[in-house]
Amino acid sequence: MAPRIVVMGVSGCGKSRLGAALAGATGLAFRDADDLHPPANIAKMTRGEALTDADRWPWLDACGAALAQGGVLACSALRRAYRDRLRDFAPDLRLIYLTAPEAEITEHLHARQGHFMPPALLASQLAALEPPGVEEHALILRAFRPIGQMVAKARDGLNL
Numbered sequence: 001m002a003p004r005i006v007v008m009g010v011s012g013c014g015k016s017r018l019g020a021a022l023a024g025a026t027g028l029a030f031r032d033a034d035d036l037h038p039p040a041n042i043a044k045m046t047r048g049e050a051l052t053d054a055d056r057w058p059w060l061d062a063c064g065a066a067l068a069q070g071g072v073l074a075c076s077a078l079r080r081a082y083r084d085r086l087r088d089f090a091p092d093l094r095l096i097y098l099t100a101p102e103a104e105i106t107e108h109l110h111a112r113q114g115h116f117m118p119p120a121l122l123a124s125q126l127a128a129l130e131p132p133g134v135e136e137h138a139l140i141l142r143a144f145r146p147i148g149q150m151v152a153k154a155r156d157g158l159n160l
Ligand SMILES: Nc1ncnc2c1ncn2[C@@H]1O[C@H](COP(=O)(O)OP(=O)(O)OP(=O)(O)O)[C@@H](O)[C@H]1O
Pocket: 009, 010, 011, 012, 013, 014, 015, 016, 017, 018, 034, 074, 076, 108, 109, 111, 112, 113, 117, 143, 144, 145, 146, 147, 150
């Protein structure tokens, strides 16, 4: 079975960028959790409203089903309970957690083109965030470093 890897963190921290690059380098499949939201969730975020737990559970089930097939999933997975829901589908999942100062994430969110997520929702993402506990054995990577270096660290840290 292919490894099951979740790249997690708040909106705009570079999950999709790293996830796609890591999958490309390793030959693993890549899925973006942004593509698994029901249209109502996308509409809500586009309006500038943060999702609730109730909005997220069905989406997390879709994410878990995708992850179960193996490969790399870029998914915010902000709260411990959300990650535990993913573990119901993929008990062996491995986490990469991307971190950066808020100001730097904001800069990247403002520079990003053609994405539904308004930069103003970053505060709610940070409020919801429960960083992984030590027992989750996450590989913590500094976001927005040269992508080749980040992929190398991820491969090294996860033995890929
Ligand atoms: N390592 C990096 N070097 C340079 N730019 C980066 C890097 N990582 C991400 N970016 C840029 O920062 C922006 C946010 O990255 P990305 O869309 O991958 O974040 P995300 O966490 O997937 O966001 P969301 O959860 O909102 O989909 C993009 O414009 C992306 O190109």
